[in-house]
Amino acid sequence: PRPWNNSPAFIHVIRNKRSFTVDSRRPEGLAIVKSLIAISDVLAENLARGTLEKLGLDDDAIRAARPDIVILHLPAYGRTGAYVEGRGYGAHIDGVAGSTILRGYRDSAPETNIQTFAGDFFVGMHGGFAALAALRHRRRTGQGQTIELAQAECSASMFPQAALDAAWNGRAAGSIGNRSTEGFAPxxxxxxxxxxxxxxxxxxxxxxxxxxxxxxxxxxxxxxxxxxxxxxxxxxxxxxxxxxxxxxxxxxxxxxxxxxxxxxxxxxxxLSAKDVTEDSHAIQSPAFQRLEATEDYPTTEFPAPSFTFSRSDVTIRTAPALLGEHNDYVYRELLGISDEEYAKLEADGHITTTYADEVLGR
Missing domain, CATH: 3.30.1540.10 (formyl-coa transferase, domain 3)
Structure with a gap:
């Protein structure tokens, strides 16, 4: 199995998506990205500050390719302010958001905490909702929008009780284990x-x-x-x-x-994660959907969308995309690349199903 295709964290978020490869650091790769932007409705990114600008893809360049596009920026700490240059992963964002200090055994230190990174899912949900709202605005006005969604700010809103208690009463909440913040006892x-x-x-x-x-x-x-x-x-x-x-x-x-x-x-x-997959209630409900085996992972009972619609079929439409699995679709169908151009891009390393040796540390 190729490790980049069988990581559970990767598989979980890449369902219902397509995957293609390109080296956007090179001029011909950047041109391909701009061609794709020109036919896209939304561009979402959560890269370190300045990454897109270094590639030549600041907001002006993106809008030059597609004037009415919705641009969704998901920086760790925002695009302005004291932490603007800061990079962050889940542990750092949760820490700055004030949530790490609230988790764990009663009166325990943060160093004994677990790495939940709930903010990752919370931010993704809010980002998707914001993009849909901007698309609705575009449908009504013809105007695109640029959205900034600071991950730390979004994550902080997961625990409004603690924030309001601090603002109103000057108290700094700590971890209370499984006890209630709302007065339930026991x-x-x-x-x-x-x-x-x-x-x-x-x-x-x-x-x-x-x-x-x-x-x-x-x-x-x-x-x-x-x-x-x-x-x-x-x-x-x-x-x-x-x-x-x-x-x-x-x-x-x-x-x-x-x-x-x-x-x-x-x-x-x-329940443990294993218990959940074997639970009679979950099995009898549409909580899981079978994904057939690939060369990278076995047949799997995969968490399905947690909501159902009365008039729509809400399901996992396509299995988690493998790296570069849809190169043909993107290059040939969407962008109309000729066979000769495709072969040249493949020979130059843009089109692939593996990572470059420099990335793999070979």
């Missing part, structure tokens, strides 16, 4: 019977707590009058969690999940 994840069997449990209201107490058999520790209110439970959260952990540890996760849901307590199993 709210946590507990180990059930068996290896790596975990149950998430929340009591959003006093009524849910009362239902949980009844299900527990009304033990003395849970029937104390002060625990009847959320305020009282928050004050005793450590003790409540300790009692629940001891009780849940000897019980079956699936049985608890179904029983608690039935009596009105919000609970659910904490």
């Amino acid at each position: 709210n946590g994840v507990f180990a059930a019977r068996g290896e790596e069997q975990w149950l998430a449990l929340s009591c959003r209201s006093d009524a849910e707590w009362a239902a949980l107490v009844d299900y527990l058999g009304r033990p003395s520790w849970a029937t104390a009058p002060e625990l009847a209110t959320a305020e009282g439970r928050r004050a005793a959260e450590d003790a409540i969690e300790e009692e629940l952990a001891a009780w849940i540890a000897h019980r079956d996760r699936e049985e608890l999940f179904r029983d608690l849901q039935e009596v009105g307590v919000t609970a659910g199993p904490v």
